[in-house]
Structure formats: C-alpha cells, structure tokens
Amino acid sequence: MNRPEPAVSPPDAARTAPNAPAMSDAQYHALVDAIEDCAIFMLDLNGRITSWNKGARRIKGYEAHEIIGQHLSRFYTAESVARGWPEYELKQAYATGRFEDEGWRVRKDGTLFWANVVITAARNRKGEIIGYAKYTRDLTAKRAEEEKLRLSEERFRLLVESVSDYAIFMLDPGGHIASWNTGAMRIKGYQPSEILGKHFSTFYCPEDLAANIPEIELQTAIRAGRVENEGWRVRKDGSLFWANVVITAVYDEHRVLRGFAKVTRDMSERKRLEQLEVSSRRISEFLATLAHELRNPLAPVRNAIGVMQMETDMPPHVAACRDIIDRQTSHLGRLVDDLLDMGRITTGKIDLRMARVDVSDIVARSIELVHPFIDERAQRVVTKLPNEPVHVTGDSTRLVQIVQNLLNNASKFSPRASTIRVEVECEASALLLKVIDTGRGISQKGLTSIFDLFVQEDHYLNPGEAGLGIGLTLCRSIVEMHGGSVSAASGGPNQGSTFTVRLPYASDTDAPRPHRVLAQSAAQAADAGLRIVVIDDNRDSADSLAMLLQMKGHDVRIAYHGKEGLDVIRHFPPELILLDLALPDIDGYAVLRTLRSQRLIGRAMVVAMTGFGQESDKERSAQAGFDAHLVKPVDFEALDRLLERVTGA
Known part of the structure; x- marks a missing residue:
C-alpha cells in the first residue's frame, strides 16, 4: 500500500555528506524503513502516527495499515495513559526539542516490553515544529539481565547482613569501615552509626598498634590477595576476645584496588577449649609434680612437731619450730587452694x-x-x-x-x-x-x-x-x-x-x-550443628541458602535434582530436608513419596520450599506429609524458628 510521506525531509547532513553524492528523499526513507532493531516512525503535532518502519512492525507487532493514523498512546499502559504521560512527553519534546524516557510499553498482542524512547521535534526549513520523530528500542532482555544482577546482589547483601556469627564488613582502600553487618554489631558491640567511617585499627590492642599490625595486614592482603591470622581484638566496651580474621583485597575489572573485605569470627570459646585440651595432656606431669610438692612442706612440719614433742617447756628453739609449722602450713594451704581453683576452672x-x-x-x-x-x-x-x-x-x-x-x-x-x-x-x-x-x-x-x-x-x-x-x-x-x-x-x-x-x-x-562459666567439650562443640540437605534446581538459591546455613554452623549438602537428592540422602542421613517442589526431573511430592517408600527419612523433618504461598498451597503440602512450608524467598526469621524447632526435636 502507499505509505504517507513523513512530515519532514531528512536532515541536510544526511543528504549532503562531504565528498558523497546527495541522498535523495526516497533513499533516505528506504534506509530508515529497512532498520529492524529500532522502531522509527513519525507523529503529527497531535501525536498521531504518520509513518512506520520494519523495526516498528517487529517490535510493536502492528502492520502499517493497522497503526498509521492512530494516537501514540496506543503503546502505553493504562496507568500511563490515565496520568497523561503520552501528552506530557509530546509537550516536553515541543518545549525543549527532545525528550527521552524508559518504561513499559504495550505490543499489539498485549504483552509488555521495556523500552527506551526518544522523541525529537521535527522542523521544516523555516524552523517551525511540524511533528515529531519517535525512536524506540526494546531493552527488555537488557533490563532482565540488570534486574537479575540486582536481585543477586540484593540477595547476597541480605545474606551478609543477616549473618550473626561472623562480623563481615568492607573497608575502603585506606582501611576505613564502609559497611557493617549484624554479626559485626553482635561481636564488636558498635552500631553502624558509631563505627562507619572509622579506621579498622580501632579493634586492635595497643601493643598491636605499636607494632603497626593493621597496616601490615592490609599490605599483605594487597601483595598476596588475602591474609588470615588470629589474635586478641577489642570490643566497644573494652573487653577482649580471641578472633580469627581474614582480610581479602577487592579489585575492580581494571585491577584497581577498591578496598578490602574483612571477616572476623569470635573464637574465644575455641581457644579456651584448646587450652583445656593442652592442660589435660599435662595431667600426668602434674600428678608427679603434685606428689613431690605436697611432700616438701610436710617434711619440716613433721620435724617441728618432733622437736616440740621432745620439749616440755617452750624454749626459743621450740618457738622457732612453731613458726616453721605456721609458715609451711600456710604454704601448703596456698598450693592446695590454687590446685582446687585450677581444677574448677x-x-x-x-x-x-x-x-x-x-x-x-x-x-x-x-x-x-x-x-x-x-x-x-x-x-x-x-x-x-x-x-x-x-x-x-x-x-x-x-x-x-x-x-x-x-x-x-x-x-x-x-x-x-x-x-x-x-x-x-x-x-x-x-x-x-x-x-x-x-x-x-x-x-x-x-x-x-x-x-x-x-x-x-x-x-x-x-x-x-x-x-x-x-x-x-x-x-x-x-x-x-x-x-x-x-x-x-x-x-x-x-x-x-x-x-x-x-x-x-x-x-x-x-x-x-x-x-x-560452663565448659563445653570439643565433641559438644563439633556436634552443635544440624545435618541438612537442600534440594533445589535453582543453583543460586540452593548455594546461597547452603552458605547461610553453613555460616550458622550446620553441615549442609546440596542437590539440584530430585533423584540426585535421593542419592545424597542415602549417603548423608539428615536431620532436616529443605525440598523445592518444582524440580526438573521429579517434583518435590514424588521425592517425598520415594523417601517414605524407601524408608530414607528416618527422623528427619521434611520442609516444602516453594514460590507458591497461598493457603491452598500450604494445605496441599501439609496433606502430602510435609512438616512445614517455607515460601521463597525464605524469610530468615522463619528459617531460624525452623532450625530451633529441629534442634529442639
């Protein structure tokens, strides 16, 4: 069919490039019409469409005869039309000559796509505005990738911020604190408003500061990529704790140092247990020393008593023996008191x-x-x-x-x-x-x-x-x-x-x-965590959840398919199974039925983990025999309550 001519001729620059033959209007229009990656079309002053290229047909779904003469608001969502956004765009383009925006637009079939839109005022040779040129690009795929990256970064940020067993925070290149998580607040005692911007040397003892340990650690991290050590660190209240510290240098894609990631764990209890283990290894040596040392003060006591028994009066030398008894008895008392106290500790x-x-x-x-x-x-x-x-x-x-x-x-x-x-x-x-x-x-x-x-x-x-x-x-x-x-x-x-x-x-x-202060044996410390299996085909979801559970001290195994999960459970009997319902090979309900039929559950608690959270979904999982129902993304408080419930069971 015949297509109406655009309301404006191509720019002179397009027709009169230096040292090139002039481009005719027909050639220019053919060039624009052939472009398929962008929707390029003209509007009159009222916003009605007057031309339509191949890119517009591909992106928006309309043929030229279906859309020419229609108002541009046809491509906008009902909400945008209701608030007058199409008219606003035209007014801005008329007032300033150009308007650019990004947002959701509507195709012919009703589906939405994320668009970058540029509207330019079109002028005649006298400079008068006679319409608009509209340029639209489909950025849906790009936006989806950006959103995926944003959600991934947000999940990781939430994961880091929710960890309470580790102090995880960032330093700028100069060693000043740039972020602060829940674990840092719990372990070190500072609120973010009190510590952000301060130098991380705040946490070091005076003797470490005198030895320039903080700066040495940063330089070592820059040179080797990371540094790990243990030592005493200072809390806000001045008390000390034994810390395991890992500092990792963080670079951008151009290998420019952007700062440091610092992970600190309070190891005071572990160090105390190590000291107790060393003490127990010396028990045999202690017993030999004890027998020897307790006899030493008894010998002069016996001698003094013997002398006193031989005298009927209390001459000076007997008084001296009495003093010996007094001193040696006191000495023996101190030894026994120390021995008893050390035993209590x-x-x-x-x-x-x-x-x-x-x-x-x-x-x-x-x-x-x-x-x-x-x-x-x-x-x-x-x-x-x-x-x-x-x-x-x-x-x-x-x-x-x-x-x-x-x-x-x-x-x-x-x-x-x-x-x-x-x-x-x-x-x-x-x-x-x-x-x-x-x-x-x-x-x-x-x-x-x-x-x-x-x-x-x-x-x-x-x-x-x-x-x-x-x-x-x-x-x-x-x-x-x-x-x-x-x-x-x-x-x-x-x-x-x-x-x-x-x-x-x-x-x-x-x-x-x-x-x-109650002692905890090394065996008790090792057995504090739960044995957990996570079965989820979303690898990011499974890996990040497993990381969180491991940071909480649990022993975790991951499977990305239902059958793989069954095999993991056969070799690693768990106390808790977190089971996604929508798996690619067999769904979570089939996995649960197989676990029962093959008697693989044991005493484990099996929890449904899904993006569906309606009451009907929860009722269905309960009827299928699941012990609980977690809705993705998993709420950390709900997860902690679940872990406490399993630990109690």
Missing part, C-alpha cells in the same frame, strides 16, 4: 560474684595479704593510683587473688630489700594494673609460655622456690573470665619483670549479677 565450674569494685580497694587488700611474705624479705611495696576512684565490674575476691599472686611472684623472684611497684593507669577503653619488680627477669623464650599450666621459668635453676606452676595460669584464666587479659614483659635475665592486667571499665548501669 578446667572443669568449667567456677562461680564469679560480679559487682562494681573500686580498683584502689583491690590493690590495698592484696598488699595487706602479702605483707607477711614481703616483710620476711625486707621488701616494700609502693603504689601509684589515680586521684579519682576507678571502677571495674568483677568478683572482688578473685581480683584480689590475681594481684596477690602477682605480688607473691614479684617478691619471690626479687632480691631482699628491693622495691615492688603497683601502678594503675587509665586508657581510653580499659584499665591497666601493673606489678613491676627489679628481680630475676624472664627470658624471651619464657615470655611465650610463662602463663601455660605447670610451666615455670626457673624450675630447674631454683627448685627450692618452685611451686606447682599454677599461679600465673590461674591469674590468666580469672582475668579472661572478667573480659580482660594479662601479659608479661621483661628486658631479659636480671632485668626485672612487669606483669600487666588489662580490665574493661564498669559502666554506669552495671549492677551485681551472677556469672557462671
């Missing part, structure tokens, strides 16, 4: 009676208790305390025990008539209590093991003054139960020693509360 049965405590009182009571021991050696203790009271939350008896033990050690390994100093310093997030002596000192090798159970730096050099090797281990255990740490420093042999106890301050809201 290793079995996880020690109780702390927590209260708000003034550190000055702890120091004064400790010095009072060690006076007889120090006076015997003609030593003295000097203190340097803050002018204002400083409080911590702790068990006052146990805190006195810590300082008393450190003072006894300092006295034992210092010369007669020497001075021992006790200094209390206040840092921004923690209190430091130091016991400083000028005595025998500690070798570099000894500093690495002096807090280990039954280890003594001078055991073989000074057997007469050796004990059980329990005191410093006991100190460390009690300090860590208070959320603090204890460390030793020395310039070497005969250079004296400094023992530093770090404790978090008491908050204004701290109130006395019981605190009980």
Whole structure:
C-alpha cells in the first residue's frame, strides 16, 4: 500500500555528506524503513502516527495499515495513559526539542516490553515544529539481565547482613569501615552509626598498634590477595576476645584496588577449649609434680612437731619450730587452694560474684595479704593510683587473688630489700594494673609460655622456690573470665619483670549479677550443628541458602535434582530436608513419596520450599506429609524458628 510521506525531509547532513553524492528523499526513507532493531516512525503535532518502519512492525507487532493514523498512546499502559504521560512527553519534546524516557510499553498482542524512547521535534526549513520523530528500542532482555544482577546482589547483601556469627564488613582502600553487618554489631558491640567511617585499627590492642599490625595486614592482603591470622581484638566496651580474621583485597575489572573485605569470627570459646585440651595432656606431669610438692612442706612440719614433742617447756628453739609449722602450713594451704581453683576452672565450674569494685580497694587488700611474705624479705611495696576512684565490674575476691599472686611472684623472684611497684593507669577503653619488680627477669623464650599450666621459668635453676606452676595460669584464666587479659614483659635475665592486667571499665548501669562459666567439650562443640540437605534446581538459591546455613554452623549438602537428592540422602542421613517442589526431573511430592517408600527419612523433618504461598498451597503440602512450608524467598526469621524447632526435636 502507499505509505504517507513523513512530515519532514531528512536532515541536510544526511543528504549532503562531504565528498558523497546527495541522498535523495526516497533513499533516505528506504534506509530508515529497512532498520529492524529500532522502531522509527513519525507523529503529527497531535501525536498521531504518520509513518512506520520494519523495526516498528517487529517490535510493536502492528502492520502499517493497522497503526498509521492512530494516537501514540496506543503503546502505553493504562496507568500511563490515565496520568497523561503520552501528552506530557509530546509537550516536553515541543518545549525543549527532545525528550527521552524508559518504561513499559504495550505490543499489539498485549504483552509488555521495556523500552527506551526518544522523541525529537521535527522542523521544516523555516524552523517551525511540524511533528515529531519517535525512536524506540526494546531493552527488555537488557533490563532482565540488570534486574537479575540486582536481585543477586540484593540477595547476597541480605545474606551478609543477616549473618550473626561472623562480623563481615568492607573497608575502603585506606582501611576505613564502609559497611557493617549484624554479626559485626553482635561481636564488636558498635552500631553502624558509631563505627562507619572509622579506621579498622580501632579493634586492635595497643601493643598491636605499636607494632603497626593493621597496616601490615592490609599490605599483605594487597601483595598476596588475602591474609588470615588470629589474635586478641577489642570490643566497644573494652573487653577482649580471641578472633580469627581474614582480610581479602577487592579489585575492580581494571585491577584497581577498591578496598578490602574483612571477616572476623569470635573464637574465644575455641581457644579456651584448646587450652583445656593442652592442660589435660599435662595431667600426668602434674600428678608427679603434685606428689613431690605436697611432700616438701610436710617434711619440716613433721620435724617441728618432733622437736616440740621432745620439749616440755617452750624454749626459743621450740618457738622457732612453731613458726616453721605456721609458715609451711600456710604454704601448703596456698598450693592446695590454687590446685582446687585450677581444677574448677578446667572443669568449667567456677562461680564469679560480679559487682562494681573500686580498683584502689583491690590493690590495698592484696598488699595487706602479702605483707607477711614481703616483710620476711625486707621488701616494700609502693603504689601509684589515680586521684579519682576507678571502677571495674568483677568478683572482688578473685581480683584480689590475681594481684596477690602477682605480688607473691614479684617478691619471690626479687632480691631482699628491693622495691615492688603497683601502678594503675587509665586508657581510653580499659584499665591497666601493673606489678613491676627489679628481680630475676624472664627470658624471651619464657615470655611465650610463662602463663601455660605447670610451666615455670626457673624450675630447674631454683627448685627450692618452685611451686606447682599454677599461679600465673590461674591469674590468666580469672582475668579472661572478667573480659580482660594479662601479659608479661621483661628486658631479659636480671632485668626485672612487669606483669600487666588489662580490665574493661564498669559502666554506669552495671549492677551485681551472677556469672557462671560452663565448659563445653570439643565433641559438644563439633556436634552443635544440624545435618541438612537442600534440594533445589535453582543453583543460586540452593548455594546461597547452603552458605547461610553453613555460616550458622550446620553441615549442609546440596542437590539440584530430585533423584540426585535421593542419592545424597542415602549417603548423608539428615536431620532436616529443605525440598523445592518444582524440580526438573521429579517434583518435590514424588521425592517425598520415594523417601517414605524407601524408608530414607528416618527422623528427619521434611520442609516444602516453594514460590507458591497461598493457603491452598500450604494445605496441599501439609496433606502430602510435609512438616512445614517455607515460601521463597525464605524469610530468615522463619528459617531460624525452623532450625530451633529441629534442634529442639
């Protein structure tokens, strides 16, 4: 049929290209008409269609005779027409000469496609607007890919943000915190508004900062791609926890460093269990030492008693024996007390009676208790305390025990008539209590093991003054139960020693509360997670759900088909089966029937997992024998409730 001529001639540039023959109007129109990837057509001033190319027929579905003369609003959704969007586009093109937009458009068959639309005012040779040229591209496939990528990124973001067992956050190239998940809030104690923008060195101990550890870790991650280590980290309240840290350098497609991904896990319980395991391996050594050490103070006791039995009066030498009995009995009592306390800690049965405590009182009571021991050696203790009271939350008896033990050690390994100093310093997030002596000192090798159970730096050099090797281990255990740490420093042999106890301050809201530390065996820790099988043909969905469950501590297996899932269950009997209903080979209902007929379920809970969430869908899955019904995307709170239910069962 004859097609009406466009309301405007082709631009002069198209007809008079340099060094080329002029393009005729017919050639220009033929060129435009042949384009199939874009809908190109003309509108009159009222928005009615006056021309129609092959691209328009392919994209919109209309033949020219069906659409020419119709208004452009034919291609818009009812909602767009109702709000006058077609007319608005024309007004903008008339006012500015050009208008561009993206949105849903309607084909002849009623289906929608995502379009990029450009409307340009068409002018005659006098510059008067006589209509519009409209250019439309179908971007549905591109938008679908972008939406898929966006949903994937959103799922991953939700996954990361919902993880509570790991602190997962991003750093910019300078090491400043750029994101903060739920696990980071729980483990480190900061809200996002308090920590975003701060440097990640905030979480490191002063000694690590002095050694430039944060910067070294970043440089190692840049050089090697990632770095992993373990060490003490500091929470917002000043308490310490043992952390496993992985830092990974993040680059863009041009290999430009964009920052770092940092994953931190609180490993305090694991470290405590490791220490207990090391202690148990030394039990045989301990028993031999115990037998020897308990006999040492009994020998002079027996001698003194023998002398006293031979005398009827109380001459001076008998009085001396009485003093021997007193001293050796006290020594024996201290050994037995330490032994009992260490036994309680290793079995996880020690109780702390927590209260708000003034550190000055702890120091004064400790010095009072060690006076007889120090006076015997003609030593003295000097203190340097803050002018204002400083409080911590702790068990006052146990805190006195810590300082008393450190003072006894300092006295034992210092010369007669020497001075021992006790200094209390206040840092921004923690209190430091130091016991400083000028005595025998500690070798570099000894500093690495002096807090280990039954280890003594001078055991073989000074057997007469050796004990059980329990005191410093006991100190460390009690300090860590208070959320603090204890460390030793020395310039070497005969250079004296400094023992530093770090404790978090008491908050204004701290109130006395019981605190009980219970031991958990390694076997119990290993058995904490559930055995779970995820069967879902959507690999992204299955993989991300499995990742989430694994981060929660569960042992997970994945299958992408129904028959594959049956095979997995045969070799990995689970406690929970998360089963997609729409599988490509056999559906979830058939999988459940096979599990029953072949008696593969055992005591496992089988949960339907589907995108259909109507009441009728839930009723059907319940009638089929599913224990629960999860609607995709799976709600994390519903998933946690389900896991708790399975764990309870």
